[in-house]
Amino acid sequence: MYSAQSEGATGVVDGQVEPVREVMAQARRVVVKVGSSSLTTPDGHIDRERIGELADVLAARRAQGIEVILVSSGAVAAGLTPLGLSRRPQDLATQQAAASVGQGLLVAHYTAAFARHGLTAAQILLTAEDMTRRVQYRNAQRTLTRLLDIGAVPIVNENDTVATHEIRFGDNDRLAALVAHLLRAEALLLLSDVDALYDGNPSLPGTSRIAEVRGPADLEGVDIGGTGKRGVGTGGMVTKVESARIATQAGVPTVLTSAANARAALEGEPVGTLFSPVRRRRPSTRQLWLAHATAGRGSVVLDPGAVRAVVDEHASLLPAGVVRVEGEFGAGDPVDLRDEDGRIVARGLVNYDSTEIPDLMGRSTRWLAREMGAEYEREIVHRDDLVLIKA
Ligand SMILES: Nc1ncnc2c1ncn2[C@@H]1O[C@H](COP(=O)(O)OP(=O)(O)O)[C@@H](O)[C@H]1O
Numbered sequence: 001m002y003s004a005q006s007e008g009a010t011g012v013v014d015g016q017v018e019p020v021r022e023v024m025a026q027a028r029r030v031v032v033k034v035g036s037s038s039l040t041t042p043d044g045h046i047d048r049e050r051i052g053e054l055a056d057v058l059a060a061r062r063a064q065g066i067e068v069i070l071v072s073s074g075a076v077a078a079g080l081t082p083l084g085l086s087r088r089p090q091d092l093a094t095q096q097a098a099a100s101v102g103q104g105l106l107v108a109h110y111t112a113a114f115a116r117h118g119l120t121a122a123q124i125l126l127t128a129e130d131m132t133r134r135v136q137y138r139n140a141q142r143t144l145t146r147l148l149d150i151g152a153v154p155i156v157n158e159n160d161t162v163a164t165h166e167i168r169f170g171d172n173d174r175l176a177a178l179v180a181h182l183l184r185a186e187a188l189l190l191l192s193d194v195d196a197l198y199d200g201n202p203s204l205p206g207t208s209r210i211a212e213v214r215g216p217a218d219l220e221g222v223d224i225g226g227t228g229k230r231g232v233g234t235g236g237m238v239t240k241v242e243s244a245r246i247a248t249q250a251g252v253p254t255v256l257t258s259a260a261n262a263r264a265a266l267e268g269e270p271v272g273t274l275f276s277p278v279r280r281r282r283p284s285t286r287q288l289w290l291a292h293a294t295a296g297r298g299s300v301v302l303d304p305g306a307v308r309a310v311v312d313e314h315a316s317l318l319p320a321g322v323v324r325v326e327g328e329f330g331a332g333d334p335v336d337l338r339d340e341d342g343r344i345v346a347r348g349l350v351n352y353d354s355t356e357i358p359d360l361m362g363r364s365t366r367w368l369a370r371e372m373g374a375e376y377e378r379e380i381v382h383r384d385d386l387v388l389i390k391a
């Protein structure tokens with residue numbers, strides 16, 4: 001099981017001194033994600049001191065030649081007070097209004113804070129769609145890489161004002177893991193208002209810090225809960241653990257700790273919780289995107305033979321195995337592949353509009369090519385554009 005120690009202690013677990021975390025200390029490209037709860041004061045204002053401290057820590061890494069990408073939440077939280085709101089609104093439109101006010105303020109503070117170190121801050125706003133569509137994520141990748149080349153500090157957030165419920169990431173923890181993978185970062189640091197993952201709600205007595213998570217077995221029995229008491233964050237520990245899972249599956253070691261521990265974590269001190277990378281083949285960017293960044297726009301329902309072919313033989317989905325289409329989608333959209341009981345077995349980028357598929361269902365590709373033209377010989381979903389979703 002996992003090693004644990006009580007809050008506040010550093011470096012000593014089960015009586016043993018933890019070694020410096022070489023993976024963090026030696027990472028040459030690091031994604032750092034900071035949550036709303038760390039960036040706002042208890043009375044709801046943006047915490048300029050915290051932004052200044054974070055910029056100091058990141059600038060110090062930058063001065064050592066380490067590339068740093070900051071994924072910062074806080075746009076909604078920063079927009080509340082200027083709009084006369086006392087708490088995070090429930091409806092999406094007001095959240096988006098608050099984000100559009102707050103994002104400008106947030107980036108202005110970062111710009112000033114990094115400028116004190118002679119560094120230029122750059123704003124990057126991404127939607128879930130940017131992470132799904134090949135052309136868009138390649139663009140994002142190129143721009144981010146160029147910014148790093150020219151020595152700027154990219155500050156990434158979700159493009160809250162244009163995202164709708166259907167295409168939202170909804171949490172920057174997951175976005176940070178995807179950005180880490182997109183940029184082949186060597187480490188991911190998740191900063192929150194809690195100093196580590198605990199084996200239960202840390203506000204309750206008797207819970208212990210989990211120093212390292214080496215795999216899912218180390219999380220068995222751990223009570224992973226929702227947002228902190230201030231209620232400004234969105235996903236709580238659930239999305240942080242999910243983020244760590246995405247990153248470590250992509251081979252990126254991840255540390256979760258408090259913003260106050262940022263410097264120590266980046267220098268490799270054994271603070272917070274380390275999620276060790278899973279040693280296996282790095283998934284392609286698209287596979288990771290499909291599995292974690294997207295929700296299907298609609299569904300294609302498969303007969304049992306097609307389910308077997310897709311799941312067991314990693315085959316492409318052909319028109320012959322499709323029995324039904326659900327929802328509306330366009331060619332190139334992500335869709336869920338379901339069995340006839342409604343279970344999602346895979347997700348993939350579809351080659352046809354939802355309106356075209358009913359005419360193709362149940363037909364062999366040879367028949368389609370002969371009767372409808374060579375362009376209809378293509379798969380419904382090519383196997384390279386498909387990831388299996390485990391139940
Ligand atoms: N097992 C756990 N270990 C640590 N923190 C937990 C756990 N379960 C729930 N939490 C809560 O998760 C909160 C952090 O998530 P959140 O409020 O979304 O912060 P952020 O704004 O940093 O994303 C902590 O304040 C803590 O109260």
Ligand SMILES: N[C@@H](CCC(=O)OP(=O)(O)O)C(=O)O
Nearest residue numbers: 036073074075076171172234
């Ligand atoms: N894009 C939103 C942040 C959403 C989010 O993930 O918040 P958090 O849980 O504080 O990291 C904002 O800037 O307010």
